[in-house]
Amino acid sequence: MADEIADPMTELAAAAVQQHELYESWVNVGFTPDQALELLKTVLRAGLARGGE
Numbered sequence: 664m665a666d667e668i669a670d671p672m673t674e675l676a677a678a679a680v681q682q683h684e685l686y687e688s689w690v691n692v693g694f695t696p697d698q699a700l701e702l703l704k705t706v707l708r709a710g711l712a713r714g715g716e
Contacts (some may be wrong), residue, residue: 682707 672680682703688698 670687685706686703689702690696694702
């Protein structure tokens with residue numbers, strides 16, 4: 664409907680929020696920011712290798 668307000672949280676934005684929370688969680692439990700970033704890169708690459716399932 665034309666009167667509906669679009670949800671400002673797109674799927675891409677929601678994914679970015681989740682990835683940031685994952686990164687922050689690793690830092691909060693003791694990983695360095697560099698280590699947390701490397702972990703996040705590994706997770707993202709694994710998802711790409713599986714075809715983004």
